[in-house]
Amino acid sequence: MGLKVDISEVIDFSNELRSEIESLIEAMTDIKSAIDHI
Secondary structure (H helix, E strand, C coil), rough: CCCCCCCCHHHHHHHHHHHHHHHHHHHHHHHHHHHHHH
């Protein structure tokens, strides 16, 4: 049985990962802003 990776699954995973990272960056930016305002 060969290893077959479904390209669309990989693309979906990449998109999810990208949005997770963007959310994380937004959260970090919000935290930095909050700290700057203290």
